[in-house]
Amino acid sequence: MNFDLTEDQRAIRTLAEDFAATEMAPHAARWDAECLFPVDALRKAAALGFAGLYVRDDVGGTGLGRLEAALVIEALAAACTSTAAYISIHNMAAWMIDAFGNDEQRRRHLPGLCSMEAFASYCLTEPGSGSDAAALKTRAVRSGDHYVLNGSKAFISGGGASDLYVVMVRTGEPGPKGISCLVVENGTPGLSCGKQEKKLGWHSQPTAMVIFEDCRVPVTNRIGAEGEGFRIAMKGLDGGRINIGACSLGAASACLTVAREHLLVREQFGRKLAEFQALQFKIADMATELDAARLMVHRAACALDADSADATVQAAMAKRLATDIGFEVCDSALQLLGGYGYLMDHPVERFMRDARVHQILEGTNEIMRVIIARHLLKA
Numbered sequence: 001m002n003f004d005l006t007e008d009q010r011a012i013r014t015l016a017e018d019f020a021a022t023e024m025a026p027h028a029a030r031w032d033a034e035c036l037f038p039v040d041a042l043r044k045a046a047a048l049g050f051a052g053l054y055v056r057d058d059v060g061g062t063g064l065g066r067l068e069a070a071l072v073i074e075a076l077a078a079a080c081t082s083t084a085a086y087i088s089i090h091n092m093a094a095w096m097i098d099a100f101g102n103d104e105q106r107r108r109h110l111p112g113l114c115s116m117e118a119f120a121s122y123c124l125t126e127p128g129s130g131s132d133a134a135a136l137k138t139r140a141v142r143s144g145d146h147y148v149l150n151g152s153k154a155f156i157s158g159g160g161a162s163d164l165y166v167v168m169v170r171t172g173e174p175g176p177k178g179i180s181c182l183v184v185e186n187g188t189p190g191l192s193c194g195k196q197e198k199k200l201g202w203h204s205q206p207t208a209m210v211i212f213e214d215c216r217v218p219v220t221n222r223i224g225a226e227g228e229g230f231r232i233a234m235k236g237l238d239g240g241r242i243n244i245g246a247c248s249l250g251a252a253s254a255c256l257t258v259a260r261e262h263l264l265v266r267e268q269f270g271r272k273l274a275e276f277q278a279l280q281f282k283i284a285d286m287a288t289e290l291d292a293a294r295l296m297v298h299r300a301a302c303a304l305d306a307d308s309a310d311a312t313v314q315a316a317m318a319k320r321l322a323t324d325i326g327f328e329v330c331d332s333a334l335q336l337l338g339g340y341g342y343l344m345d346h347p348v349e350r351f352m353r354d355a356r357v358h359q360i361l362e363g364t365n366e367i368m369r370v371i372i373a374r375h376l377l378k379a
Helices: 007-024 028-034 039-047 066-077 081-100 103-115 229-265 277-305 311-342 348-359 365-377
Strands: 120-123 139-143 146-157 164-170 179-185 191-196 207-218
Touching: 007 039, 007 066, 028 081, 028 348, 039 081, 039 103, 066 081, 066 229, 066 277, 081 103, 081 120, 081 146, 081 164, 081 179, 081 229, 081 348, 120 146, 139 164, 146 164, 146 179, 164 207, 164 229, 179 207, 179 229, 229 277, 229 311, 229 348, 277 311, 311 348, 311 365
Parallel strands: 120 164
Antiparallel strands: 139 146, 146 207, 164 179, 191 207
């Protein structure tokens, strides 16, 4: 078992780190304060291949593996966690079309998504079904060559700004087998979005309810067969969970760096903070737990690439650990900075706000425990 990255993987990580340092970090505080969706920066990221990380290259994708994608997402998140998280979600939606769409759908949608001339949203959660995703109620009724959609999706990243919405809808019986996946294009009559949600963090990406009122969508926009939507959605979430874990690693890594620098320069009681053993122990634990979470994220990414039988469980374990540890490290860094950490003049409070939602989305960490426990206890 080799834990060292290859030369190509290190080069990809360096490319992402350099981009993050020049195109994201200098602007992240303003994007957060003004709730700006940084379209130009996103398209610059796409020009480096970051919008189709594991989309095949015949339609403009980069064709990387999940480990390489996790390296990119972590590097970007260390500059602006909110923007990196949107890039992760966009990649998830693009991959679903690439992996499960037909050739016409791939060639129609993916070049624009890979260049971010078009933005994508993933639409599963509803006002009445979050963790119980298979209970979704947005209905698509067949009418000739179209489906007629009625219902709504909640907390949608990119809502109101996206060009494509990858939507899970009910076409059949109750439960997961009655769910299908449709691509709904912006501008389709009957598609609208609610007000922009005011959030604790993730200010650089729009979030809104997506509403369908007698929205007619061509049958040719269905991804996969009828009844396959829930499986497609869950496959997308396996990768999404790894990436959101990587986002937490990036936020926590940035906070650890700030905390370390603070301990080395701040003096109290005539001594540098770095000389106090209690604080030495604290930062040592932060670094150790962060590294352990990173190893689990990387292992899960490799398992997904290898199509391992336990890839879903490994992704759940990695997501649970990395997002919990990530938030704890951000919170501990804020505590180490004291009053300075609480000020918006320093980035730690922003990273902490952005990282908190990672314990909720892509499946709450309680649902991750359910997935893990079911695997352990199955007969």
